Amino acid sequence: MGKIEWAMWANEQALASGLILLTGGIVGVAGQFRGWQFAAYGVAAGVFVCLLEYPRGKRSKGTSVARTGQYCFTVCVKAFGPLTRNYYVRAFLHAAICVPGGFMLATVLGCVCLGIASLIYLAAAIRGEHWEPILPRTETQRKPVPPSIKNPPSNPPPRPPPEMRRKRVDDLEGAAYDNPIPVTANEY
Amino acid sequence: MGNWIINHGLTSFILVVWMGINIFLFVWFYFFYDLGDQFFYTRHILGSALAWARAPAAVLNFNCLLILLPVCRNLLSLLRGSFVCCGRTMRKQLDKNLSFHKLVAYMIGLMTAVHMIAHLLNVEWYNNSRQGVYDKLSTALSNLEDSDNTTYLNPIRTTDIIPTYFVFTTIAGLTGVIITLCLILIITSSMEVIRRSYFEVFWYTHHLFVIFFAGLVFHGAGRIVRSQNMDTIPPHNFTFCKDRSDDWGRIPECPIPQFRGGFPQTWMWVIGPMVLYLCERLLRFIRYMQAVRYRKIVMRPSKVLELQLVKNGFTMEVGQYVFLNCPAISQLEWHPFTMTSAPEEDFFSVHIRSAGDWTNKLISIMEHLGSKCEILRRDWVLMGVDGPFGTASEDVFDYEVAMLVGAGIGVTPFASILKSIWYKFKESNPKLRTRKIYFYWLCRETHAFEWFADLLQVLEKEMDERGMGDFLTYNLYLTGWDQNLTNAVTVRFDEDTDVVTGLKQKTHYGRPIWDKEFEKVRKENPTSVVGTFLCGPEALAKVLEKKCAKYSDVDPRKTKFYFNKENF
Numbered sequence: 001m002g003k004i005e006w007a008m009w010a011n012e013q014a015l016a017s018g019l020i021l022l023t024g025g026i027v028g029v030a031g032q033f034r035g036w037q038f039a040a041y042g043v044a045a046g047v048f049v050c051l052l053e054y055p056r057g058k059r060s061k062g063t064s065v066a067r068t069g070q071y072c073f074t075v076c077v078k079a080f081g082p083l084t085r086n087y088y089v090r091a092f093l094h095a096a097i098c099v100p101g102g103f104m105l106a107t108v109l110g111c112v113c114l115g116i117a118s119l120i121y122l123a124a125a126i127r128g129e130h131w132e133p134i135l136p137r138t139e140t141q142r143k144p145v146p147p148s149i150k151n152p153p154s155n156p157p158p159r160p161p162p163e164m165r166r167k168r169v170d171d172l173e174g175a176a177y178d179n180p181i182p183v184t185a186n187e188y
Numbered sequence: 189m190g191n192w193i194i195n196h197g198l199t200s201f202i203l204v205v206w207m208g209i210n211i212f213l214f215v216w217f218y219f220f221y222d223l224g225d226q227f228f229y230t231r232h233i234l235g236s237a238l239a240w241a242r243a244p245a246a247v248l249n250f251n252c253l254l255i256l257l258p259v260c261r262n263l264l265s266l267l268r269g270s271f272v273c274c275g276r277t278m279r280k281q282l283d284k285n286l287s288f289h290k291l292v293a294y295m296i297g298l299m300t301a302v303h304m305i306a307h308l309l310n311v312e313w314y315n316n317s318r319q320g321v322y323d324k325l326s327t328a329l330s331n332l333e334d335s336d337n338t339t340y341l342n343p344i345r346t347t348d349i350i351p352t353y354f355v356f357t358t359i360a361g362l363t364g365v366i367i368t369l370c371l372i373l374i375i376t377s378s379m380e381v382i383r384r385s386y387f388e389v390f391w392y393t394h395h396l397f398v399i400f401f402a403g404l405v406f407h408g409a410g411r412i413v414r415s416q417n418m419d420t421i422p423p424h425n426f427t428f429c430k431d432r433s434d435d436w437g438r439i440p441e442c443p444i445p446q447f448r449g450g451f452p453q454t455w456m457w458v459i460g461p462m463v464l465y466l467c468e469r470l471l472r473f474i475r476y477m478q479a480v481r482y483r484k485i486v487m488r489p490s491k492v493l494e495l496q497l498v499k500n501g502f503t504m505e506v507g508q509y510v511f512l513n514c515p516a517i518s519q520l521e522w523h524p525f526t527m528t529s530a531p532e533e534d535f536f537s538v539h540i541r542s543a544g545d546w547t548n549k550l551i552s553i554m555e556h557l558g559s560k561c562e563i564l565r566r567d568w569v570l571m572g573v574d575g576p577f578g579t580a581s582e583d584v585f586d587y588e589v590a591m592l593v594g595a596g597i598g599v600t601p602f603a604s605i606l607k608s609i610w611y612k613f614k615e616s617n618p619k620l621r622t623r624k625i626y627f628y629w630l631c632r633e634t635h636a637f638e639w640f641a642d643l644l645q646v647l648e649k650e651m652d653e654r655g656m657g658d659f660l661t662y663n664l665y666l667t668g669w670d671q672n673l674t675n676a677v678t679v680r681f682d683e684d685t686d687v688v689t690g691l692k693q694k695t696h697y698g699r700p701i702w703d704k705e706f707e708k709v710r711k712e713n714p715t716s717v718v719g720t721f722l723c724g725p726e727a728l729a730k731v732l733e734k735k736c737a738k739y740s741d742v743d744p745r746k747t748k749f750y751f752n753k754e755n756f
Contacts, residue, residue, distance in 0.1 A: 005386075023301070105311060105312070105351040109365065158680075186489050
């Protein structure tokens with residue numbers, strides 16, 4: 001598993017945890033459970049985690065796939081600078097956020113999932129990963145595929161006059177020319 | 189409309205049947221628990237949350253049964269073989285096994301969420317009832333003891349616990365939390381982003397399904413869903429007795445109501461597929477233990493490794509794939525590779541391109557061994573082979589006319605198909621109904637596929653020798669051309685063979701214009717059934733599917749295009 005960027009999985013896990021925490025919190029508040037204050041906290045914490053984790057970070061190797069509509073979230077998250085860039089901060093933040101969720105049944109699952117996400121972020125931080133925003137590029141990355149030629153050309157190609165095109169058997173040295181493209185052999 | 193039915197009808201029918209069964213199970217069990225007399229007292233405490241918890245549980249049972257089946261590849265190969273009579277439309281459904289697996293997984297996720305929320309409410313209300321917060325009847329029910337002549341209804345037996353404590357000290361609660369956690373981890377690591385980039389994480393985390401199924405089977409063992417025993421003598425009539433809870437046991441019409449837990453049923457649903465899947469893995473292990481000999485190892489240009497292997501009793505069909513395992517690299521990883529040899533040859537070969545951790549390590553091991561070895565000693569580089577597993581290309585000989593489209597690395601199964609077609613043609617094999625093949629090879633550059641160009645050259649030569657020039661028409665489309673290439677082409681334009689591949693048929697530049705191609709095929713084959721086979725990216729599959737539908741005629745006498753896609 002040499003090339004894995006743990007942060008990518010941690011991000012998915014944290015986003016899922018945020019949603020679970022939010023759902024558990026809503027159930028706790030709507031059902032007026034005992035300890036509903038923890039459920040209310042769960043709602044707030046869930047929303048916060050979702051907002052923080054929604055924008056995907058840029059991968060150090062390979063193409064990054066952004067989530068739909070994540071640009072405005074990227075800008076907000078980027079504004080916090082080193083706090084959101086550093087994964088140690090995120091790991092400890094998630095660990096701290098998840099603790100109050102453990103005090104009520106409805107939010108316990110969100111708490112455990114967020115704890116796991118925090119551990120994966122810790123692993124990512126130890127390996128030296130950090131969060132880079134995915135920003136839209138101003139110039140196109142790849143040359144666009146040239147369009148196929150639909151019709152044959154209407155004009156003949158430009159040719160030198162006939163006396164130059166005739167095969168010069170009397171002057172073999174002068175008729176030779178250098179290959180414009182270097183020729184390499186197949187390596188077996 | 190008619191074309192849509194031909195191409196998508198059976199898939200839609202299967203999905204409708206599956207959804208129909210889900211809805212039926214949900215509604216049936218919902219009303220069973222919401223209207224059943226034996227649950228009257230249970231419902232008094234829990235309300236409709238009881239039914240909302242049990243209905244998804246039934247749907248979950250059904251879907252957990254289904255989820256293991258699409259990944260039993262040997263079972264699918266067996267079914268595919270026995271469906272030979274039922275036509276290719278049936279067999280094509282088996283190609284969509286992974287999509288079905290994902291669909292069932294989504295349903296499991298959704299139903300787990302509903303089930304869990306309903307049970308959160310249940311536990312909270314049971315706890316409140318136990319602490320006497322609700323009405324008299326509720327408190328009386330919850331006070332029922334679990335002793336010699338009374339049975340309890342409320343699984344919370346003491347008045348001083350919190351719901352979290354209850355969940356973690358009962359079998360149902362503990363297993364529920366653990367398996368939901370496993371499910372969440374499985375789902376997050378199966379997201380497309382993670383799966384495509386870090387296959388190992390996806391594969392290893394997916395094995396949490398073992399814990400999932402183990403927990404699932406024991407989830408109901410605690411029997412905490414209680415129903416009233418209506419067969420007591422004398423009977424307890426709840427309509428009469430529900431307002432007389434003080435008199436229970438003191439008047440003859442109202443003996444103390446007795447309750448019993450529901451019999452756990454999940455194991456009955458999932459035991460069959462679990463056994464089948466266990467057999468699959470055993471089969472893989474047995475195959476892994478069988479000796480695999482190296483016949484030849486060739487390093488092809490652009491870091492492509494060709495392995496020619498021999499295994500006792502190994503038979504294959506065209507376009508099938510095998511799973512390879514190399515314990516020297518990783519004990520637990522099995523990676524799929526399409527076979528590039530034809531069944532008529534006495535060995536099987538794979539071409540492995542450098543594409544990730546495992547493949548890179550394999551190529552570097554082989555490079556160090558030195559190329560072109562003969563038979564290696566078995567303990568030098570062990571290789572386990574599982575398979576072969578079937579894909580749609582087995583059907584390619586049934587079509588009179590075949591359009592084969594290979595994009596990039598997707599050209600690999602077609603190496604096997606073309607070789608096999610040529611062998612069959614030489615032997616005049618009656619199984620071969622194909623009379624004409626149109627082969628489209630799309631790639632950005634021929635880098636890493638020079639071996640395939642060599643194969644085409646050989647075939648081209650042999651066909652010329654027999655005067656069969658128009659049996660196979662192949663078109664190579666280079667989508668990533670640049671100025672250097674055009675210079676080379678313009679200089680050598682009047683030569684017989686193509687400057688890039690050395691083949692007689694010239695290379696095209698840019699993407700193919702599919703409308704033109706389909707028109708051409710339709711014109712040249714006005715009455716045939718044409719099979720279109722693609723191994724390539726999803727976007728191209730959508731395009732080709734649309735074109736097949738567009739150019740097919742519902743009239744059975746005219747040309748009809750059927751679309752088949754390879755997937756791994």
